[in-house]
Amino acid sequence: MNASAPSADSLRAALAGLLDGLPPKQAAQAVDRLIANYRGTTPTDTPVLRDRSDVAAYAAYRMPATFEAVRGALGALREAAPDWEPRTHTDVGGGTGAAGWAVAEAWEEQPPRTTVLDWAEPALALGRELAAGALDMEWRTARIGGALRLADTDLVTVSYVLKELTEADRAALVTEAARVAQTVVIVEPGTPDGYERIIAARTLLIEAGFTVAAPCPHSGACPIEPGTDWCHFSARVSRSSLHRKVKGGSLPYEDEKYSYVAATRFPPAPATSRITRRPQIRKGLVLLDLCGPDGLTRDTVTKRHGPLYKQARDVEWGDSWPPEDEG
Numbered sequence: 583m584n585a586s587a588p589s590a591d592s593l594r595a596a597l598a599g600l601l602d603g604l605p606p607k608q609a610a611q612a613v614d615r616l617i618a619n620y621r622g623t624t625p626t627d628t629p630v631l632r633d634r635s636d637v638a639a640y641a642a643y644r645m646p647a648t649f650e651a652v653r654g655a656l657g658a659l660r661e662a663a664p665d666w667e668p669r670t671h672t673d674v675g676g677g678t679g680a681a682g683w684a685v686a687e688a689w690e691e692q693p694p695r696t697t698v699l700d701w702a703e704p705a706l707a708l709g710r711e712l713a714a715g716a717l718d719m720e721w722r723t724a725r726i727g728g729a730l731r732l733a734d735t736d737l738v739t740v741s742y743v744l745k746e747l748t749e750a751d752r753a754a755l756v757t758e759a760a761r762v763a764q765t766v767v768i769v770e771p772g773t774p775d776g777y778e779r780i781i782a783a784r785t786l787l788i789e790a791g792f793t794v795a796a797p798c799p800h801s802g803a804c805p806i807e808p809g810t811d812w813c814h815f816s817a818r819v820s821r822s823s824l825h826r827k828v829k830g831g832s833l834p835y836e837d838e839k840y841s842y843v844a845a846t847r848f849p850p851a852p853a854t855s856r857i858t859r860r861p862q863i864r865k866g867l868v869l870l871d872l873c874g875p876d877g878l879t880r881d882t883v884t885k886r887h888g889p890l891y892k893q894a895r896d897v898e899w900g901d902s903w904p905p906e907d908e909g
Contacts (some may be wrong), residue, residue, distance in 0.1 A: 590820065593649055593683050596712045597641055637704045641678050641712070644742075648680035650817035651769050651840035652741050654900060656688040658796035659767060659844040661902060662852050666765070668694040668736035674759065675726045675743030676700055679709035679719060681769075685739065686717050693717070694736065699724040728754030732762045741769040744779045756783045760790035765846045772814030772839030780813075780841045787845040794843060795850035797900065798873065805877035813858060813873070814841045815900040853902030855879075860899045868894040872903055 667689055673681045676698035686693040697720045700706050706721040713719045724730060726743060728751040738759040744752045759766045768783050770776035781804055784794060794801040797815065806813060817838045855874035862869040868891065870881040881903070883894035893905050 589687055590646070590649060590653075592716065593680075593712075594646065594820070596716065597645065637678065637702070637708045640705070641708060645678055645680045647817070647819045647836070647838040648741055648769075649684050650819045651838050651842070652681045652684040652739065652767070653687065654815060654817045654840070655767050655769050655796070655842040655844055656684055658842075658853075658900070658902075659765070659846075659850075660688060662795035662844070662850040663765070663846060663848070666846070666848070667692065668765065670694050670735040671696045671737040671739065672732055672735045672763070673698045674730070674732070674738060674740045674755065675746070676739070676741075677702065677705040677709065679713055679717070679721075681739040681741045682709075682713070682717060682719050685737065696720070697722060697733075697735075699726065699730075699732075701725050726755070727751040730755060730758060732758055734762045736763065737765045737767070738763040739767045739769075741767075742771065744768070744770055744783065745776070752779065752782070753786060756786045757790065760787055760792060764848065765795075765844065766792065767842065767844045769840055769842045772812075772816070772841050774812045777812035777814060777841045780843050784843045784845070787843065792845035792847055793850055795846050795852055796844045797842065797853075797856045799852050799855055800875050802875075805873065812841070814839050816840075816860075855881075855903045857897060857899055857901050857903050861894065861897055863895060867891075870894065870897070870903060 668685075671682070671685050671694040673679065673685075673696060676682060677700050679696075679698050682696040682698055685696060695718055698706065698709060699722050701724060703723055706723060710719070710721050727747060732738070740755065740759060744755070747755065756766075756768070759768075766787055768780060770779050784798075784804075788794065788801050797813070798804070804813065817840065819836050819838050855872040857870055858873050858878070859871035867882055867884045870883065872879050872881055883891050885891050887894075890904065897903065
């Protein structure tokens with residue numbers, strides 16, 4: 583392990599070095615195809631990343647966003663289980679290893695041994711190059727689907743994978759993850775259909791004896807009426823110059839919307855409530871949309887609340903509420 587801990591900056595630096603010289607036009611063409619697949623509705627049943635040009639485009643286009651989304655989910659998990667430290671980690675469908683980087687950062691003092699499983703050998707090869715000398719990872723080719731069998735491990739992550747599978751294979755994969763792991767973290771796009779896949783996975787995990795650690799403050803039924811809304815969160819992603827060229831954007835950042843569930847076999851301490859929308863800051867008050875044990879509510883925090891008002895002005899979408907020292 584290098585002296586410098588894995589981080590968003592070190593990942594960007596590794597990407598910049600590996601992708602130096604990649605023709606932006608070639609990468610952009612591959613990205614266009616990947617975006618069409620990413621936003622599509624039909625499971626592929628085949629690897630999305632076919633060759634090195636696809637993988638390089640994916641790394642520039644998606645890897646920083648996947649890292650930030652998984653980092654957000656892991657941050658909430660760590661708040662709910664601050665004393666738990668995984669020694670082993672399996673990343674199912676991990677591609678170029680973005681989740682492995684996020685896990686290594688989350689437990690940077692003693693990162694777990696990560697095994698990345700993916701059915702696209704070009705993705706594993708590029709991920710191996712990116713991680714060389716920085717992360718302790720093992721890279722294995724495996725068909726991701728209902729027939730996959732996993733070895734016992736402390737932590738399983740499945741990020742942006744369920745969409746690529748049939749409904750039956752999704753259920754089988756989540757059930758298998760629950761069989762072998764102490765903690766399972768699943769991340770999907772922050773879209774209505776991504777949220778539906780997360781809710782289905784959440785139900786399977788609870789049926790397997792897991793307790794939801796995050797984002798939900800409970801393991802009961804989701805209070806959102808199906809079809810009326812969806813639970814998702816946002817992560818700020820810094821764009822490299824190559825990232826901006828590939829995506830045709832000018833802003834130095836973008837916001838990645840994602841849905842997730844983190845569940846454990848041991849008792850976690852979930853948030854009292856979770857902020858489910860961007861806080862609305864008005865003159866002298868802050869409006870917080872919350873999900874709590876009693877369902878969806880709105881909390882109005884004013885200057886009369888003293889220190890709590892200042893804290894309300896600083897919280898972000900996805901944070902727990904109230905602060906621990908005010909609980």
